[in-house]
Amino acid sequence: MIRKVFLAVLALGLITFSCSDDDNPKKTSRLTLNLDGLEALGPDFVYEGWIIVDGAPVSTGTFSSVSFPQTFNIDKNQLKKATTFVLSIEPSVDPDPSPAATKVLAGDFSGDEANVNSNGIVGDFSASxxxxxxxxxxxxxxxxxxxxxxxxxxxxxxxxxxxxxxxxxxxxxxxxxxxxxxxxxxxxxxxxxxxxxxxxxxxxxxxxxxxxxxxxxxxxxxxxxxxxxxxxxxxxxxxxxxxxxxxxxxxxxxxxxxxxxxxxxxxxxxxxxxxxxxxxxxxxxxxxx
Known part of the structure; x- marks a missing residue:
């Protein structure tokens, strides 16, 4: 009898944990960056990624290393709704929560991938x-x-x-x-x-x-x-x-x-x-x- 009660309680706990995890609004998914050609910035600046969700920028985190791939944990619902990825250059101590004007790469998501480039966001130098x-x-x-x-x-x-x-x-x-x-x-x-x-x-x-x-x-x-x-x-x-x-x-x-x-x-x-x-x-x- 004691064994049956213990198993029942354990099963209930597993069910409760599973439901709680599914309902967690902060559940995250991975965003992976594979970027070519970036070079390290000066000591006072960092790169920062952004996803555009419902027309508004949401930070995906900052980095200074230019070795890739790099992975970031992002709110699952926001990442799923994201339409565009943008990379900017920001002061390492940055009081402004919005993206700086200096944007390096951008591209729209197609399914689960975005092909990003500098042509549209910096300038197209193909005919220079x-x-x-x-x-x-x-x-x-x-x-x-x-x-x-x-x-x-x-x-x-x-x-x-x-x-x-x-x-x-x-x-x-x-x-x-x-x-x-x-x-x-x-x-x-x-x-x-x-x-x-x-x-x-x-x-x-x-x-x-x-x-x-x-x-x-x-x-x-x-x-x-x-x-x-x-x-x-x-x-x-x-x-x-x-x-x-x-x-x-x-x-x-x-x-x-x-x-x-x-x-x-x-x-x-x-x-x-x-x-x-x-x-x-x-x-x-x-x-x-």
């Missing part, structure tokens, strides 16, 4: 192109013209914008670079290809004869970083256009680099040179629920 010239217009010395790079096209006789790039989404800026023996040195950040860049008036590298033409670019004439000597010769160096988070707390180029070109050893000064495709024109990934 660029030209630049070697010149040093910010000094009065015509003996070091190969020490400056300017993203303009003067092949018609009058300068015009040398870069053909899409307008970026909020939270992003372009940045030019020259890579000196593995060390990238900025030419400045910009959003408009037909205006001077953001550091035109404050650059420590330019000469003392003015800010230069009204296009992005830089003269490497003075105040060289440790290990480098300015003026220099940019022939054989690599010129890069990257897409940077804004704000950006990393001194290194971000992973998106739509244009790049090694300056030919026989390049002529003051002559437009065509850029090629950069190493990373888009970021992609698969998000599974």
């Amino acid at each position: 192109s660029g030209k630049y010239i070697l010149a040093t217009p910010t000094d009065t010395d015509d003996m070091n013209e190969e020490s400056g790079v300017w993203f303009l096209d003067n092949s018609s006789g009058s300068p015009v914008a040398g870069l053909d790039l899409p307008v970026l989404s909020a939270g992003w800026r372009y940045e030019g670079w020259v890579v000196f023996d593995g060390t990238p040195i900025t030419t400045g950040t910009f959003t408009a290809v037909d205006s001077a860049d953001d550091n035109a008036a404050t650059s420590m590298f330019k000469g003392d004869a003015g800010n230069g033409p009204a296009y992005p670019g830089e003269d490497y004439l003075q105040n060289a970083p440790a290990g480098l000597t300015f003026p220099t010769d940019l022939k054989g160096k690599t010129v890069v256009i990257s897409v940077e988070p804004d704000p950006d707390n990393s001194t290194a180029p971000f992973t998106l680099k739509p244009l790049a070109h090694m300056v030919p050893n026989d390049a002529m000064n003051h002559t437009a040179i065509m850029m090629g495709d950069g190493p990373v024109k888009s970021l992609t990934g698969i998000v599974s629920r």
